[in-house]
Every structure is written in C-alpha cells, then in structure tokens.
Amino acid sequence: MTSSVLNAIYKRRSIREFTEKEISSEQLYEIVKAGIWAPSGLNNQPWRFVIIKDLDVKEQVAQQTHYGHIVRDANALIAVYLSKDEMYDTVKDIQSAGACIQNILLAAEALELGAVWLGQILKNKSDVNKILELSDNFDLMAIVALGYPSHRNQKSKRKEVSELLLKET
Numbered sequence: 748m749t750s751s752v753l754n755a756i757y758k759r760r761s762i763r764e765f766t767e768k769e770i771s772s773e774q775l776y777e778i779v780k781a782g783i784w785a786p787s788g789l790n791n792q793p794w795r796f797v798i799i800k801d802l803d804v805k806e807q808v809a810q811q812t813h814y815g816h817i818v819r820d821a822n823a824l825i826a827v828y829l830s831k832d833e834m835y836d837t838v839k840d841i842q843s844a845g846a847c848i849q850n851i852l853l854a855a856e857a858l859e860l861g862a863v864w865l866g867q868i869l870k871n872k873s874d875v876n877k878i879l880e881l882s883d884n885f886d887l888m889a890i891v892a893l894g895y896p897s898h899r900n901q902k903s904k905r906k907e908v909s910e911l912l913l914k915e916t
C-alpha cells in the first residue's frame with residue numbers, strides 16, 4: 748500500500764498515555780488547521796476551538812470526566828465546539844464536527860503525536876463551558892487529548908467489511 752493517507756487511517760490508534768515532551772504552539776496550530784480543512788455543509792465551518800495547556804485549567808477539565816487521568820497526562824487539549832450562531836442544520840453540522848475531529852486525529856498522527864477523542868466528558872459540557880468561560884452558544888463536540896505517545900502498543904480491531912455491507916447491487 749503506498750497511500751500515506753490510507754497508511755495514517757489504518758495506523759492511527761487512540762493514544763491514552765503520553766510522555767512529558769512538550770507539543771509546540773506551531774504543532775497545535777497545524778493540527779487545528781487540519782481540522783478546519785475538513786468538509787462542512789455549505790462550507791459553513793461551524794467549528795470553534797479552545798487550546799488548553801494551562802495546568803490549572805487542564806485539572807479542572809480533568810475533573811469533568813471519568814477519563815481525567817488521560818486529560819492530566821496529556822500535554823495539550825483541543826476542545827472542539829460548534830458555534831450555534833454558525834449552524835444551519837443540526838445533523839449536518841454535527842457530521843462536519845466529526846469530520847473535523849477525525850482530521851485532527853490524523854494530523855496528530857502525521858506529526859508523530861498521539862491523540863484520543865474524548866466524548867464521555869460531554870455529559871458535563873455545561874461545566875466545561877463554565878471552566879473555559881464560554882457561553883452555551885458554544886456546544887462542545889469533543890475534547891481531543893494530545894501528547895507524545897509513551898508507547899505504540901495499542902491494539903484495536905474492526906468488523907469485516909462483509910459483516911457490515913448491507914447490500915451490493
């Protein structure tokens with residue numbers, strides 16, 4: 748297989764343990780930029796981002812999820828939001844956010860960083876907004892935890908295409 752895109756898709760794993768090595772601002776901006784280059788309905792780009800590196804803010808965010816240990820261990824977080832003012836169709840805007848988050852994960856992979864999509868925290872999204880001093884006009888879609896991976900021993904599996912293909916006409 749020669750496609751670097753396909754390689755990244757297959758090679759990417761959720762990384763939940765990180766070293767203490769710093770991620771630079773340039774790397775974080777590149778990752779957000781990759782997110783922004785995801786497709787969105789009508790190209791409305793409804794996403795907004797918060798980059799979190801501050802230890803005190805990170806700790807407060809960690810307390811909002813069962814996966815707080817991952818948040819604490821991560822070197823940086825990217826909170827991905829939808830701006831309700833920019834939305835035009837709930838389903839399509841949420842799909843766009845998903846595409847954006849996947850681009851973020853793949854960009855982290857391309858930069859040899861590790862990342863994991865954290866969704867469980869959404870049950871406390873209003874509290875996360877309070878911590879980040881954002882109004883409820885911003886709807887949290889996910890927090891991506893990022894860092895240099897401690898190891899790359901993660902395993903994952905998927906069902907076979909044949910199990911999932913409903914029909915081929």
Ligand SMILES: Cc1cc2nc3c(=O)[nH]c(=O)nc-3n(C[C@H](O)[C@H](O)[C@H](O)COP(=O)(O)O)c2cc1C
Nearest residue numbers: 759760761763814863864865866867868901902903
């Ligand atoms: C919508 C969504 C929410 C997720 N929430 C969490 C989470 O809260 N905590 C976590 O550790 N992983 C979370 N994950 C990561 C999944 O557990 C992971 O992608 C899945 O097990 C497949 O593993 P892989 O990413 O290594 O292929 C989430 C993934 C998605 C797409």
